[in-house]
Amino acid sequence: MLKKLYMFSWSKHIILLLLFTVSFSLLKAQEIQISxxxxxxxxxxxxxxxxxxxHQDEGLKSNSAGFFTFSWKANQNLRLEVSSSSHEKKVITFNPKSDxxxxVDLKAITLQEVLAKASKTQVGRSSVSMDIEKLKSIPxxxxxxxxxxxxxxxxxxxxxxxxxxxxxxxxGTPDQNLLLLDEAVIFNPSHLLGFISVFNQNAIESATVYKGNFPSKYGGRLSSIVDVEMKDGSESEERKGSLSIGLLSSNIILSGNGEKFSYMLSGRSTYLTLALIPNNIRYTYRQTxxxxxxxxxDVNAKVNFQPSEDHKLTFSVYQxxxxxxxxxxxxxxxNELHIDWGNQLASLQHTGLLKNDFIIENSLTYSRYKYQLEALQSNEQNTAVDTAFANSSAxxxxxxxxxxxxxINKKLSLDIGLQQQYYFFNPRFYNQTSDNTDFGAQSLWETGLFLDLxxxxxxxxxxxxGYRHSFYLSRSEFYAIPEPRISLDYQWSSxxxxxxGFTKMAQPIHLLNSSSGLPNDNWVxxxxxxxxxxxxxxxxxxxxALPSVxxxxxxxxxxKIMxxxxxxxxxYSFYSIAAGPLDEIxxxxxxxxxxxxxxxxxxQWExxxxxxxxxxxxxTRQFDGINQGEVFLANFDRRHDMSLSLNYQASKKWNFNAVFNLQSGRPFTAPRAIIQNPGGLEQVVYGPRNNSRLPIYHRLDLGAEYSFTKKGRDRKWSFGVINAYNRVNPFYYHLTPKMTGSNTSGTVDFFENQYSGKGFLPFLPYVSYQINLFKNRK
Incomplete structure (x- = not known):
């Protein structure tokens, strides 16, 4: 009996020892989370x-918020190497025992060091990721x-x-581009009738354009995605700010921080109206x-708030x-013409780390674009007559x-999500004196389910x-459209x-405008x-890769087929919108x-x-009711398009750059003859749609920058010339017919077109000055 008890006691100890050994092995092999x-x-x-x-060759990447997470075995030594093309590499070595x-703070390197490291803008695989330093190198x-x-x-x-x-x-066309600023849609990206864009580069951190291979989280447009992110506020103790003064406009940017939050505020405005005061005075006194x-x-503002280590909130507004x-x-x-237009955006974003290695990204955004165009004609007593015209849209x-x-593991990653959107349109409102025509507001619901592997x-x-399934509901019409995407990358050698790649995209909204640079956007x-x-x-x-150079x-x-x-x-054109609802005409x-x-x-060389x-x-385009159903060239068919950019960093202070652009002229529809109709009136006869082409477009821009520090503040002068050799690239053409003959009855006159180009950008010098508002920290 005692022997049996003794053997049972030893067996129990052996079992407990085995259980302890297995548990310890499992504990050592336990995976933890490194974030x-x-x-x-x-x-x-x-x-x-x-x-x-x-020392692995293949790694992972942090997301746009700088966040990363991966699994690791507890009590196993970890050597973590963090690298970026525009920052110094950093290596962290430690032995993590738990989550x-x-x-990780990376030290930025100078532009000269970037060039020495052969930093390049990421181009290829149907996308371009713009390094902000690359933007600064363009005139x-x-x-x-x-x-x-x-x-x-x-x-x-x-x-x-x-x-x-x-x-x-x-x-594609401009309406087929999805422009996002901190996830919010920008419907019209132009200032100064299209002369400059609404993106203030001092307030922008990064920008990426996708031409194909679209991630499934994007939808609603056919041709491209332009994803722009504002700068975050400074989280360091140092306040930052700069002021830039140019010939066209000035802008200011400020950033700083408080407890658990940081902020960025920027503003930009033109003072062209001040330069026009003398001419306005001359007009008042009838001298012109x-x-x-x-x-x-425009105004950019952004606030970052981090309530805990695992969650971050950002709120940004733009107007x-x-x-x-x-x-x-x-x-x-x-005759008077008044045009007002503008964008308003608000974006609330949340990034967080959840259990089981999941990263969650949420966003709630609001966008509005509104314009109003009014053409008036009055007599000297300032009394409006019945030729007034007005058009507005929101x-x-x-x-x-x-x-x-x-x-999921080192080979497989997953993105899955849901997007719900609501569009509200007031596509046009027409007013001719007291006669009003309002075709009513329209709306559209869009739901997108997406998955990327x-x-x-x-x-x-x-x-x-990738796969996205889009659902659209508009005026009792329902559409469900599958959008598969797939791409393969094969590394043949180092x-x-x-x-x-293959991509299918759907777009539930269409844009009609005058194509003349006016902001009269009518979305349908x-x-x-x-x-x-x-x-x-x-x-x-x-x-x-070309290591030799x-x-x-x-x-x-x-x-692509659309x-x-x-x-x-x-x-019909923009000026014919009184003819009826746009979706009918x-x-x-x-x-x-x-x-x-x-x-x-x-x-890059030195x-x-x-x-x-x-x-x-x-x-090309083809419509049953246009050009007799025959194929014709699209309005902006550019058969050849070439650009050359050069940059030379002469020293730490001096930088020189040049950009040359050469393009085929765009097509347009030219008249061919003038006939007399049965009423005896002359009528112009046009040829096939886009039957002629404008002359070749080319332009050279030159620029230089001088950066220096004075009285503890960084400063920079920028100057150069646009259109260095004064090439007249016409914004539009005035056609003058030269008669070449008539038919036997004299009812048809044939002619050749003589063109008189009206340029928009002549030889144009510029200069700007930028200064940091706060002294550098010693």
């Missing part, structure tokens, strides 16, 4: 950086650096008329018969306003989006699969990679008469076909850097 935020040491701005663990939250327009204009220097992205800000991406006035403003007035005296009448958007991100099949092959939602537009795009290419060469081809487009029919079910090849070459982009593309 953190990456920010810039000086400005405290979040940094998107690459992270590598224990750990890290705050500004009269001292105003412009993100949208800088994007047009890259392949596949073109601008419309001289001086305008609308983007034409891979054969023409005058105009213009005022522009723009443009006010234009012109007067022309034609005795005894006076567009509203409310969006709620929630997204979960999860790195990123899978590393091997060290060489990566697959990104210097050569290939990519291939899909409904009973107009279906959502659909685009199918396939793209593929390769990218090759410290550069890169990428070539990518694409083909269905259910709309356009004005013959004889427009041509529908149009088809767009576009294809092209994009080439990008970048090299203090010199350059890039060259070239695009060959064909862009």
């Amino acid at each position: 953190g935020y990456i920010s810039e040491e000086e400005s405290s701005q979040p940094v998107q950086a690459a992270l590598y663990t224990n 750990t939250l890290l705050y 500004p327009v009269m001292g105003e650096a412009d993100i949208l204009k800088t994007f047009t220097l890259f392949p596949g992205i073109a601008v419309g008329n001289e001086g305008t800000t609308g983007l034409f991406v891979r054969g 018969d023409n005058t105009f006035n213009y005022w522009m403003e 723009t306003g443009d006010y234009f007035t012109s007067k022309e005296r034609d005795t005894p009448l006076t 567009t509203h958007n409310v969006s709620l989006k929630s997204q979960l991100n999860k790195e 990123k899978y590393d099949v091997s060290d060489y092959l990566k697959i990104n699969g 210097n050569l990679s290939f990519n291939l 939602p899909a409904g009973e008469n107009i279906r959502p537009a659909i685009a199918y795009q396939i793209n593929g290419g390769f990218s090759r 410290n550069g890169e060469l990428s070539i990518e081809g694409y083909a 269905n259910d487009l709309i356009d004005y029919p013959y004889g 427009v041509e529908k079910e149009g088809v767009g076909r576009t294809y092209g090849i994009e080439t990008y070459y970048e090299m 203090q010199f850097s350059s890039w060259l982009s070239y695009t060959y593309s064909v862009n």
Whole structure:
């Protein structure tokens, strides 16, 4: 009996020992969570950086808020390398025993050091990520650096008329671009009738444009996504601020912090109206018969609040306003034109770390675009006569989006989310003296369910699969549209990679305007008469690193088909909007076909850097009711588009840059003859749609910057010239017919067109001065 008890006692101890050993092994193998935020040491701005663990070749990346998270085994040594092209590399080594939250500060490097490291703007795979330092290296327009204009220097992205800000991406139109500022929609991106964009570069942290391979979290547009983020406030103890004064406008930016929060505030305004005062006085005293006035403003504000280590809130607002007035005296009448337009945005964003390694991103945004155009004619007694014309429109958007991100393992990551949007339109209001025509407000509900999977099949092959299902409800019409996306990246060698992608996109709203640079945007939602537009795009290419020149060469081809487009029919334009509701008078079910090849070459050698982009593309449209149903060139078909950018960092103080742009002239419809109708009146006969093409467009811009420190404050002079050799690139053409003959009855006169171009941007010097408002910390 005692022997049995003794054996049982030993057996129990052995079992307990085995259980303890297994538990200890499990404890050692227990996975813990390593999370953190990456920010810039000086400005405290979040940094998107690459992270590598224990000398691995493949790493992960922090998101736009600088946040990262990954799993690790407890009590296993961790070597974490954090790197960014514009910051010094940082290595952290430690032995984590439990869940750990890290705050990683990276030291920014100077532009000269960036060039030495061969930092490059990320181009390829149908996207361009703009480094803010790259933006600063482009000659500004009269001292105003412009993100949208800088994007047009890259392949596949073109601008419309001289001086305008609308983007034409891979054969699309400006309304087919989704412009986001801190997740809020911008409907019209132009100041000064399109001369400069609404993005104040001093308030912008980063910008990315997608031309294809769209992440599934984006939807609602056919051609591109332009995602812009405002700067966060400074989280350091040092207040920051700068003042810039240029010929066109001035802007100011301030940033600072308090307990658990930081802020950024910037404002920009033009003082062109002050320069116009003498001419206005001359007009008042009848010394001239023409005058105009213009005022522009925009305000950016952002507040960051971090209630805990795992959660961060940001609230940002943005407002723009443009006010234009012109007067022309034609005795005894006076003609007046008043145009007001502007955007209002508000955005609330939340980023948080949840259990089981999930990152949640929520956003609630509101956007409004409003414009009003009024044309008046009065006599000398200032009494309006019955030729008054007015048009106004307001567009509203409310969006709620929630997204979960999860790195399932080192090879597979998942993004899943839901977006709900509400659009409200008042597309047009027409007034002719006392006769009012209001076609009523319209609305549209949009719901998007989206999923993205990123899978590393091997060290060489990566697959990104995405799916978005969009639901639209407008005027009792319901549409459900699947939008699959997939892309493959294959790393053939350390210097050569290939990519291939397919994307389907849907757009439930359409835009009609005058295409003359005026901000008269009339948005039309899909409904009973107009279906959502659909685009199918396939793209593929390769990218090759060129170590010998410290550069890169990428070539990518694409083909895109767009269905259910709309356009004005013959004889209609913006000025014909009184004819009826827009969804009833427009041509529908149009088809767009576009294809092209994009080439990008970048090299950097010591203090010199350059890039060259070239695009060959064909862009056509086809409508049953236009051009007799035949295919015609799209309005902004640019067969050839080439841009060359050069930058030379001569010293720590001096930087020189130059940009040259060459494009095919855009198509237009030219008249062919004049006939006499049965009533004896002359009538112009036009040829096929877009049967002629304007001359080649080309322009050279030169710039220089001198940076220095005086009395403890950083300062900078910027100066240069726009259109250095005074090329006349016409904003529009005046056509004068030259008669070449008549038919036998004399009822038809044939002629050739003689063109007289009216330029918009002559040889134009500029200068601007920037100074930090606070002294540098010693």
